Amino acid sequence: MSVSFDFEDTVALVTGASGALGSAVVEQFRATGAAVAAIDVIAPDDEDSLLDPDEGTTFYEADLTNEDSVAETIDAVVEDHGRIDHLANIAGTWRGGDPIEETDLSTFELVFDVNLKTMFLTSKHALPHLQESGGAIVSVSARSSLEGGEGDGPYRASKAGVRLLTETIAEENRGTVRANAVMPSVLDTPMNREMMEPSDDWVDPGNVAATIAVLCSDATVVTSGAAVPVYGEA
Numbered sequence: 001m002s003v004s005f006d007f008e009d010t011v012a013l014v015t016g017a018s019g020a021l022g023s024a025v026v027e028q029f030r031a032t033g034a035a036v037a038a039i040d041v042i043a044p045d046d047e048d049s050l051l052d053p054d055e056g057t058t059f060y061e062a063d064l065t066n067e068d069s070v071a072e073t074i075d076a077v078v079e080d081h082g083r084i085d086h087l088a089n090i091a092g093t094w095r096g097g098d099p100i101e102e103t104d105l106s107t108f109e110l111v112f113d114v115n116l117k118t119m120f121l122t123s124k125h126a127l128p129h130l131q132e133s134g135g136a137i138v139s140v141s142a143r144s145s146l147e148g149g150e151g152d153g154p155y156r157a158s159k160a161g162v163r164l165l166t167e168t169i170a171e172e173n174r175g176t177v178r179a180n181a182v183m184p185s186v187l188d189t190p191m192n193r194e195m196m197e198p199s200d201d202w203v204d205p206g207n208v209a210a211t212i213a214v215l216c217s218d219a220t221v222v223t224s225g226a227a228v229p230v231y232g233e234a
Contacts, residue, residue: 007034011081016091018042018049020189021205028209037077064118074125084129086216089119089139096152108154115158130177136216141181170225178224180215185231201233
């Protein structure tokens with residue numbers, strides 16, 4: 001069964017746009033007619049970027065852990081496009097391998113800054129515009145946020161924070177802005193293939209991007225505050 005979306009005349013803001021999942025989300029919105037504002041600290045011409053700039057996409061280089069940078073970038077997006085209808089908080093990172101007593105404060109701060117602070121700041125400054133358009137937010141939590149585990153406590157805690165902040169935004173904006181999260185397990189990305197033995201059970205980022213589109217679409221107008229599993233067999 002094929003699924004299609006029509007996001008013509010809407011504007012999608014995607015953070016972490018140069019990464020594997022972010023670039024897939026950009027492509028998903030772009031293919032369904034949305035104008036895309038793609039944000040990342042890594043520019044498209046960087047060797048680490050997976051983003052393919054194309055017509056319909058405007059790239060903004062910004063440090064989303066800095067509130068002034070976030071505010072200026074959101075203002076620029078609205079100045080360029082006139083509105084924001086969808087916010088996909090994709091920016092994130094993973095660090096792990098050490099028990100808590102051996103985890104550096106710098107690692108803890110990095111994980112919380114990239115995973116949770118960026119989601120908070122971007123949502124904070126985009127919300128007034130999303131309230132005007134009756135838009136939607138989808139953020140990336142993680143399956144591992146549902147329980148504690150060995151070696152990646154800060155990551156799990158930061159992603160649990162994303163999930164709880166999503167529920168808060170949904171409650172505070174009931175009837176105006178929908179806010180949901182997706183919970184991946186292991187995505188099939190170049191970074192994961194470098195760190196681990198690849199598996200056929202890993203999830204294609206494109207499939208997660210399609211779920212994000214569903215949560216921004218009219219198909220889920222009664223869904224807000226949800227944390228949606230997107231881990232398939234992984």
